[in-house]
Amino acid sequence: xxxxxxxxRRPACRRRADGLGIARLAAIWLLIGGPLLxxxxxxxxxxxGLTGLLAHGLSFAAWAKxxxxxxxxxxxxFSFWVGGASLGVSMLGALIVLARRPARAAPPGRSDLTPxxxxxxVPPMVAGLTxxxxxxxxxxxxxxxxxxxxxRRPADFPSPIYSTGGLGIIVTxxxxxxxxxxxxxxxxxxxxxxxxxxxxxxxxxxxxxxxxIRVGVPLLLRAATPTLGVYFLALSGAFEIPLLVGxxxxxxxxxxxxxxxxxxxxxxxxxxxxxALLYALxxxxxxxxxLRVRARPPRTERV
Amino acid sequence: MRxxxxxxxxxxxxxxxxxxxxxxxxxLLVWSFAGRWPWPAPLPSRWRAxxxxxxxxxxxxxxxxxxxxxxxxxxxxxxxxxxFVTCRSAAEARSRDVLRLLLHLPFALSPVxxxxxxxxxxxxxxxxxRTAGVVLAQGMLxxxxxxxxLSGLWNARTRAYLEGAATLGAAPRxxxxxxxxxxxxxxxxxxxxxxxxxxxxxxxxxxxxxxxxVVTLTTSLYQFLLSGDLRLAAASALLLLLPPLVAxxxxxxxxxxxxxxxxxx
Amino acid sequence: MPDRAPSRGLRVTGLAVSRGGRAILRGVDFxxxxxxxxxxxxxxxxxxxxxLRALAGLGDVAEGGIEVDRRRVDRLPAHRRxxxxxxxEPLLFPHLDVRDNVAFGLRLRRWDAARIAAVxxxxxxxxxxxxxxxxxxxxxxxxxRQRVAFGRALAVEPAVLxxxxxxxxxxxxxxxxxxxxxxxxxxSRGITAIFVTHDLKECLRVGDRFAAIRDGACRLYADRxxxxxxxxxxxxxxxxxxxxxxxxxxxD
Numbered sequence: 001x002x003x004x005x006x007x008x009r010r011p012a013c014r015r016r017a018d019g020l021g022i023a024r025l026a027a028i029w030l031l032i033g034g035p036l037l038x039x040x041x042x043x044x045x046x047x048x049g050l051t052g053l054l055a056h057g058l059s060f061a062a063w064a065k066x067x068x069x070x071x072x073x074x075x076x077x078f079s080f081w082v083g084g085a086s087l088g089v090s091m092l093g094a095l096i097v098l099a100r101r102p103a104r105a106a107p108p109g110r111s112d113l114t115p116x117x118x119x120x121x122v123p124p125m126v127a128g129l130t131x132x133x134x135x136x137x138x139x140x141x142x143x144x145x146x147x148x149x150x151x152r153r154p155a156d157f158p159s160p161i162y163s164t165g166g167l168g169i170i171v172t173x174x175x176x177x178x179x180x181x182x183x184x185x186x187x188x189x190x191x192x193x194x195x196x197x198x199x200x201x202x203x204x205x206x207x208x209x210x211x212x213i214r215v216g217v218p219l220l221l222r223a224a225t226p227t228l229g230v231y232f233l234a235l236s237g238a239f240e241i242p243l244l245v246g247x248x249x250x251x252x253x254x255x256x257x258x259x260x261x262x263x264x265x266x267x268x269x270x271x272x273x274x275x276a277l278l279y280a281l282x283x284x285x286x287x288x289x290x291l292r293v294r295a296r297p298p299r300t301e302r303v
Numbered sequence: 304m305r306x307x308x309x310x311x312x313x314x315x316x317x318x319x320x321x322x323x324x325x326x327x328x329x330x331l332l333v334w335s336f337a338g339r340w341p342w343p344a345p346l347p348s349r350w351r352a353x354x355x356x357x358x359x360x361x362x363x364x365x366x367x368x369x370x371x372x373x374x375x376x377x378x379x380x381x382x383x384x385x386x387f388v389t390c391r392s393a394a395e396a397r398s399r400d401v402l403r404l405l406l407h408l409p410f411a412l413s414p415v416x417x418x419x420x421x422x423x424x425x426x427x428x429x430x431x432x433r434t435a436g437v438v439l440a441q442g443m444l445x446x447x448x449x450x451x452x453l454s455g456l457w458n459a460r461t462r463a464y465l466e467g468a469a470t471l472g473a474a475p476r477x478x479x480x481x482x483x484x485x486x487x488x489x490x491x492x493x494x495x496x497x498x499x500x501x502x503x504x505x506x507x508x509x510x511x512x513x514x515x516x517v518v519t520l521t522t523s524l525y526q527f528l529l530s531g532d533l534r535l536a537a538a539s540a541l542l543l544l545l546p547p548l549v550a551x552x553x554x555x556x557x558x559x560x561x562x563x564x565x566x567x568x
Numbered sequence: 569m570p571d572r573a574p575s576r577g578l579r580v581t582g583l584a585v586s587r588g589g590r591a592i593l594r595g596v597d598f599x600x601x602x603x604x605x606x607x608x609x610x611x612x613x614x615x616x617x618x619x620l621r622a623l624a625g626l627g628d629v630a631e632g633g634i635e636v637d638r639r640r641v642d643r644l645p646a647h648r649r650x651x652x653x654x655x656x657e658p659l660l661f662p663h664l665d666v667r668d669n670v671a672f673g674l675r676l677r678r679w680d681a682a683r684i685a686a687v688x689x690x691x692x693x694x695x696x697x698x699x700x701x702x703x704x705x706x707x708x709x710x711x712x713r714q715r716v717a718f719g720r721a722l723a724v725e726p727a728v729l730x731x732x733x734x735x736x737x738x739x740x741x742x743x744x745x746x747x748x749x750x751x752x753x754x755x756s757r758g759i760t761a762i763f764v765t766h767d768l769k770e771c772l773r774v775g776d777r778f779a780a781i782r783d784g785a786c787r788l789y790a791d792r793x794x795x796x797x798x799x800x801x802x803x804x805x806x807x808x809x810x811x812x813x814x815x816x817x818x819x820d
Contacts, residue, residue: 024389024391025389025392025393027389028389028450029405031385031443032405032406032409032450035421036405036420038424039417039420040420042420046423051423052423117551118320118324119323121550121551122544123521123544123547124506125504125543126331126540129536129540130330132528133327133331133334133533133537134327144345146342146343154342154343230410237412238413239507240507240521243525244525244528254414255415258415258419273419279416280412280420283411284411287404287407287408288404291403291407460659464659464661466653467659469625470624470651471647471720471721472648473647473676474645475647477676482661
């Protein structure tokens, strides 16, 4: 049989769907890949002085400035520190919250996680504002501490807001992400049947805690790695919370890029593009690594 | 036995969670009505409802809220609709690994990096500083999310349903309308809510693409905060919380199906 | 190798399916007479599901000829073949109640309510589903679900009905009653069917004619005796087992 003959015998509805499918796939690449590529190209061109209002022809001055500036590396390091710490704290919290769940027989398909969904309704901008209003030096807690006679001046209150170590950002981000991770881990533990596997470990002699630490946690972390990777990057590149809660130095990457980009004279724009590109490069590599190690649940051919 | 003992513990955890959420909301409410609240008074010394009266007046908060609502609704409709039509191609694409990376990139990159990058091409296209530009930029983000979520629809079971309908005589279009659409409905509602929130929550893209000329609730909140008007900032924050809470309350009644539990990417 | 060409019914010639360069089905030829059931036995992985899906026009690209009532259908899309494929899992549409599931194919044909009722009501009665009309499929038992799926298939009066181990996930008692029900309904409604199973007893209970599928090749038997006589089908083993089991162990 020749290949054309095989093609002819293909049921008509499938062949048409394939043609449409290619068009749809092209639309996806065009709508998401197109803008990304175009942006990257413009950013490269702008950062090396090939385009833009102040362009004077090819020049790597902006790149030299960004790469040679200590602030760049402090900013990157600080961003990843805050991202990692936020994720670490919230992950630990979520694993502790769920440690008891596998032992329980949850009704199939339903879980009583509704209160966990509440913080999902909070925009990062609002989370930043409430952090300032609660935890700031003039915030509600500081006022009550004063009323109780614990402090005498706003500066006496040990506020995590504007701390140079990023404590305020980490606390706020971790609180915001924790519920997402609880919901994610809960779903994954059902997909991967972690309760049943934990019970199997129990019958083999593992204590509830040992079953959770030796079976539940490793399985969950492996299954969640891609999502956790994307979360890590989202937390490292976050904008609103660092903007509201962060110190003036060191700043996180998003704040730094926005500063360089938004200043009144346009001379720092090429640096903003260079820094943004640098981060985009690092983040893309991280994302590629995180998404590749995804643990696929077994897909069955038949129903 | 375990479940019996766990119940009060679970109830107290629920209570603590709800309190942890309600306390900030309560503080925002107090601030939005605070007339004067100098340090170190534990409570405002005077109360005013001016922030809320401003909502209906010329202060711009009401207009910003309406603009946010309009932008988010447009983004959610476009992203969910387009996502539904194209999600099968995404789910069955041969280059799934690359596509998955592409769809996650807009989220993995910082919104500021994305906004800074898009701004220049949008400026060239005459879209910067305009609401349409903001819708387009957020729409790209929301569309990527919609594809990630909706491609989960195309599992073996959905295909079997469609095949079953086909052997009973359903043409492809009938299969989509009579079988796929009803099956997908909960996931589509979820997708609509989530893409709405992507737009509703966004600050960076409005700031960078809108360039200060497109004023939404998030940008007003920040402006009020900068100008020291905590009363209006708190009122903006409460307005920002309203639609997600309504969606969440409604979402409890949407029975999550098995489809929602298995995103394709 | 059809021994005689049936005037009506299903006729398959040289059907072949390959996947990724590997042949799943090789030159399958057989025919099913009008109003009769061909029971086909095959182990898992023998290609039986592939065969049924190819006949229904689902999935892989197939070569070869498929004729239904002297009409070539192998180039038609699934929804125009008049061949209904009944999955092992009932796969009732979760958004429709029992009655609407049964009526699904008729709604597609835009029949009016009275005409639909004239077909669906007797069918629901014949399948013992009275009183379950308005039930959500999720609330049904396994046997009930399979009966609804069966009714949904019968309602469109398919030229050929393909059953892919439809009762495999049922408990033995329900299974037996479903096999009896199938024989009854298939007989009274004159259905042309292929019933694929890996269960020897089920095969012998439901079939008028018999076939076996092994390694992607299909063998059609002249009659029941010929099927039982082929040692590959395991009838002799089964008989020997029960004879041995019935014989009291000898004590020396």
